[in-house]
Amino acid sequence: MNPKHHVFICMNRRPEGHPRGSCQANGSGPIFDAFVAGVEHNNLGEQVFLTGTFCMGPCDKGPVLVVYPEGVWYGKVTASDVPEIIEQHLIGGKPLERLRIG
Numbered sequence: 001m002n003p004k005h006h007v008f009i010c011m012n013r014r015p016e017g018h019p020r021g022s023c024q025a026n027g028s029g030p031i032f033d034a035f036v037a038g039v040e041h042n043n044l045g046e047q048v049f050l051t052g053t054f055c056m057g058p059c060d061k062g063p064v065l066v067v068y069p070e071g072v073w074y075g076k077v078t079a080s081d082v083p084e085i086i087e088q089h090l091i092g093g094k095p096l097e098r099l100r101i102g
């Protein structure tokens with residue numbers, strides 16, 4: 001197996017009211033689901049791997065995800081942004097600048 005892209009999506013959850021919040025509390029579940037649906041819809045199952053992670057650091061910019069091998073970080077992502085990330089970055093090879101962080 002040799003995927004073209006590997007997407008790591010922060011799925012970390014902290015207790016409600018925690019000062020750092022968490023990506024899960026900010027909607028990373030629907031983001032993961034949107035990636036699963038988008039990968040399937042575009043028949044990218046062998047080219048794009050998806051992995052949920054614990055905290056990756058920049059919680060204040062969450063929900064965050066990072067796309068390898070480029071190491072491109074995205075922040076404040078919503079589920080409705082996912083089709084654009086798939087189309088422009090994972091298929092088109094061009095990172096989506098408006099959501100890029102770091």
Ligand code: FES
Nearest residue numbers: 010023055056059
């Ligand atoms: S909780 Fe997602 S980056 Fe920290």
